[in-house]
Amino acid sequence: MLTRIDHIGIACRDLDASVEFYRSTYGFEVAHVEVNEEQGVREAMLRVNGTDDGHATYLQLLEPVREDSPVAKFLARNGEGVHHVAFGTPDVAAETAAIGATGVRVLDSAPRAGSMGSRIAFLHPKDCGGVLTEIVQAAGAGEHGR
Amino acid sequence: MLTRIDHIGIACRDLDASVEFYRSTYGFEVAHVEVNEEQGVREAMLRVNGTDDGHATYLQLLEPVREDSPVAKFLARNGEGVHHVAFGTPDVAAETAAIGATGVRVLDSAPRAGSMGSRIAFLHPKDCGGVLTEIVQAAGAGEHGR
Structure with a gap:
């Protein structure tokens, strides 16, 4: 079950400038x-609002640190x-297994490390x-306290 | 003041197929x-979660109905x-005036009609x-009950 928009990932060339834009223009x-x-x-991570599942929605500003990174x-x-x-x-492994069973390609065979201690998996955009x-x-979310 | 992610607008070629994807894959x-x-x-509009300002965050799936539309x-x-x-x-006119004063181009000189009776204005992506x-x-939001 998906219970919130967790974040919107935004690619930028200069993280400090992007952070300053979102602060000075919108107050985030x-x-x-x-x-x-x-x-x-x-x-x-810029927190925008709390969500009714007890978490929050963020903007995630992403600056590449090497030329061969996906964001670069x-x-x-x-x-x-x-x-x-x-x-x-609440459970990325169970959720991605269920999504994969519908025919969507899951790009990460096992969840990996995301922002702020989260566990994440990507789906194929196509x-x-x-x-x-x-x-x-x-x-800290999920049955297993991870 | 911006109090939530209201929605993420997603362009699609076939609205019914896109709605069915989000329903069957994620349950939205x-x-x-x-x-x-x-x-x-x-x-x-597909509701994803409630937000702590008393509203909600949606996915907005957009299908063009004419070839000269911006989404087409x-x-x-x-x-x-x-x-x-x-x-x-809470107040799109005041908010866009404040944002415009920072130098961001506001594309709508006055707010216009958005989804579900909302009032909206766009900012220049550049x-x-x-x-x-x-x-x-x-x-129904805002000081003036609009």
Whole structure:
């Protein structure tokens, strides 16, 4: 079960400038910044609102830290803009298994590390109407306390 | 003040097929369908979660109903995928005036009709890091009861 929009991932060339744009234009503040070496990005999470499943929806600003990262390739092809949409679930492994059973290709055979201690898996955009889609289990969420 | 992600607008070629994908894959149900003649789209709103400002976040699936509509042009250029991101506010006129004062181009000089009786205005994507951005005041929201 998907219970929220967890975040919208936005690719940018200069994370600090993008953070400043969202702060000065809209008043959104940075809740968290980290580097995800596996994905080759530096990312900032800006909390927008709380959600009725007890979590929140964020903007995730993504700056590539190496040229061969997926986000660097996205920027070279498309320029800055929306990179992916992420839905939150209590159980990413069960949810992606159920989604995979409908015929959608799950790009991560096992969930991997996302922002703020979450566990995530991506779905193939060609199977999702052109939307690169991520499934997220927040840190501490789920039956197993992960 | 922006208090929520109101919706993510997703351009599609076949609204019924897209609705069926989101229903059968994720379990999202249609809350509302309408044709917006001014924008040249048929659109379905799928409610994802409630938000802590008393409203909700939706996916908005957009199918063009004429070839010269902005969404038809988007599809011809980019294919299916995320078209825009919309933030909710209690007062779209005041909010867009404040945003315009920061130097961002507001594409609608006065708010116009959005989904489900809302009032909306778009911001220029080149001023928003490549993200076509919409500001939304829900029906019944705001000081003036609009």
